Amino acid sequence: LLGDPSKAKAKLGWEPEITFEEMVDEMMEADLLAARKAVLLKNADWS
Secondary structure (H helix, E strand, O other): OOOHHHHHHHHOOOOOOOOHHHHHHHHHHHHHHHHHHHHHHHHOOOO
């Protein structure tokens, strides 16, 4: 991921609510949850 929020701040007054590291943590948690659900469904023969 790569981005520079300075243009959004300058033009819209937007400020990020979380840090980059927090965003990555949230994305990883969502990916892990999706993977766990997929395994559960496969093991329950719901695939």
